[in-house]
Amino acid sequence: WGNLGHETVGYVAQQFLAPKALSFVQSSLGSTYSESLGVAATWADTVKYETAYEWSAPLHFVDANDNPPTSCSVEETRDCGDGDCILVAIANYTTRVAETSLSATQRQEALKFIDHFLGDIGQPLHVENYEVGGNDIDAKCSGSSTNLHAAWDTGMLTKNVDANHGSSATTYANYLVGEIQSGQYKSLTSSWLSCTSITEAVNNKRDAPSIENDIRNLLEARAEDATAKITPLECPLVWAREANAYDCTVVFPFSTNEDACTGTYYSNAIPVIDLQLAKQGYRLAAWLNVIFDGAT
Numbered sequence: 001w002g003n004l005g006h007e008t009v010g011y012v013a014q015q016f017l018a019p020k021a022l023s024f025v026q027s028s029l030g031s032t033y034s035e036s037l038g039v040a041a042t043w044a045d046t047v048k049y050e051t052a053y054e055w056s057a058p059l060h061f062v063d064a065n066d067n068p069p070t071s072c073s074v075e076e077t078r079d080c081g082d083g084d085c086i087l088v089a090i091a092n093y094t095t096r097v098a099e100t101s102l103s104a105t106q107r108q109e110a111l112k113f114i115d116h117f118l119g120d121i122g123q124p125l126h127v128e129n130y131e132v133g134g135n136d137i138d139a140k141c142s143g144s145s146t147n148l149h150a151a152w153d154t155g156m157l158t159k160n161v162d163a164n165h166g167s168s169a170t171t172y173a174n175y176l177v178g179e180i181q182s183g184q185y186k187s188l189t190s191s192w193l194s195c196t197s198i199t200e201a202v203n204n205k206r207d208a209p210s211i212e213n214d215i216r217n218l219l220e221a222r223a224e225d226a227t228a229k230i231t232p233l234e235c236p237l238v239w240a241r242e243a244n245a246y247d248c249t250v251v252f253p254f255s256t257n258e259d260a261c262t263g264t265y266y267s268n269a270i271p272v273i274d275l276q277l278a279k280q281g282y283r284l285a286a287w288l289n290v291i292f293d294g295a296t
């Protein structure tokens with residue numbers, strides 16, 4: 001996502017933080033970021049263009065080597081065998097944000113990466129290898145030249161927020177929070193946190209997947225051996241697969257130079273963008289709540 005999408009995810013999450021998570025977020029981010037996950041969410045995109053943080057650019061996505069729209073899938077070994085992807089980054093920064101022996105600066109950086117990567121993992125083209133996640137597919141957005149990846153990161157979202165949510169990330173986030181608390185998403189929130197899917201239930205080797213179990217397994221393995229190789233967690237893989245499934249239904253097929261910001265392509269995409277941002281914001285809060293308060 002672009003800045004608007006990331007800020008939205010952060011502002012949604014901020015409203016669902018439990019007391020200790022909120023307190024950590026506020027003191028860690030401080031006045032530099034207005035104590036807000038919404039403000040801090042874009043830091044990771046700012047630094048990835050700096051030489052000192054070039055290493056972080058591949059952490060924003062996982063190149064799923066599937067075949068949309070015929071077949072969609074994300075596989076740890078196939079798609080993140082070198083560990084240099086968003087799945088491992090989320091695990092790594094989860095251990096670091098919880099690690100009290102690290103400096104305040106290091107833990108703030110870990111928090112800012114988590115804030116950002118829980119957003120990106122919900123963007124269907126950040127969990128897709130085809131045409132470099134759609135970057136190499138020419139597209140239009142309301143007549144302007146762009147590419148399909150950028151249309152999903154920013155073009156369609158900006159058009160929708162301009163038209164329906166006062167051009168404001170906070171207004172838009174408040175709308176999504178309302179839908180979570182008492183609207184179209186209310187009945188879905190428990191499934192958003194469960195991290196279960198048919199594949200996961202069948203393949204599951206550890207405890208039943210849940211945010212609690214993911215974080216407990218990770219922090220226990222870390223406590224036993226601080227040098228143990230960090231491997232992807234169950235929930236982020238479920239989230240990646242869920243976003244990637246949209247590559248086979250809503251993102252593709254897409255004809256080169258089609259206008260993504262008009263007609264049925266746009267009207268099919270907007271509900272998915274709303275859902276993915278609301279869901280990842282809610283999951284970001286739950287993730288931090290488990291780390292700091294021990295429960296979602």
Ligand code: DCM
Binds near residue numbers: 001002045154
């Ligand atoms: N971006 C930035 N500086 C640049 C170019 C882009 O901060 N020189 C930000 C704004 C884009 C976002 O990065 O919307 C795209 O990041 P990604 O492509 O990782 O989603």
Ligand code: DCM
Binds near residue numbers: 092106109110
């Ligand atoms: N880093 C990491 N694992 C380490 C050391 C560093 O993931 N063992 C990451 C965390 C920071 C970045 O590298 O995002 C820079 O770390 P530092 O400031 O500690 O050099």
Ligand code: DCM
Binds near residue numbers: 149153
């Ligand atoms: N991106 C992606 N998958 C890739 C390469 C890039 O999802 N294989 C994303 C990261 C940025 C956008 O595409 O959001 C543009 O990337 P860059 O700025 O690295 O060209």
Ligand code: ZN
Binds near residue numbers: 001002123126149153
């Ligand atoms: Zn992107």
Ligand code: ZN
Binds near residue numbers: 045116
């Ligand atoms: Zn990003």
